[in-house]
Amino acid sequence: MLFHDEEQGHIIIGEAVINLAVSHKEININSLIIELGTMAEGDASDSRLAQIADARRWLKAYAETSPRNREELRWLSASRHLGITRRES
Template sequence: MLFHDEEQGHIIIGEAVINLAVSQKEINIHSLIIELGTMAEGDASDNRLAQIADARRWLKAFVETSPRNREELRWLSASRHLRAINNDR
């Protein structure tokens, strides 16, 4: 992780997860990034803002790589589907 303090980073993300769960909102990378932004708007502590920024940056790295991973999953499921069709013949 890229957090200044890895344990604090986990706590910050955990807090965002709890906020989303209590609000009965979907919990995913995008909603976590948005929730962390909301948390940053209400905080005045420079240290906490830095931790939130680190957590958002870390989560955004997953967003940037996820389209590639999704393409790989599509390819994998398509190849399985083709094998199933060929096996039925």
């Protein structure tokens, strides 16, 4: 991870996740980046702003380098909504 303080970075992302969940918003990389930006707007602490910036950079790098096929993720999401489950062999 790129965080200066890895544990604090996890806490910052977790806080963003909770904010989105409480607001009944979709939780994905893009919504997390946006939420972290919103959190930064309301914060005055330089150290917290630096942690939020680190978390946003990490998420952006993850989104750009993620080997996952985006089409596959949409298919998995659709199959869950339809109640389709994979058979275990």
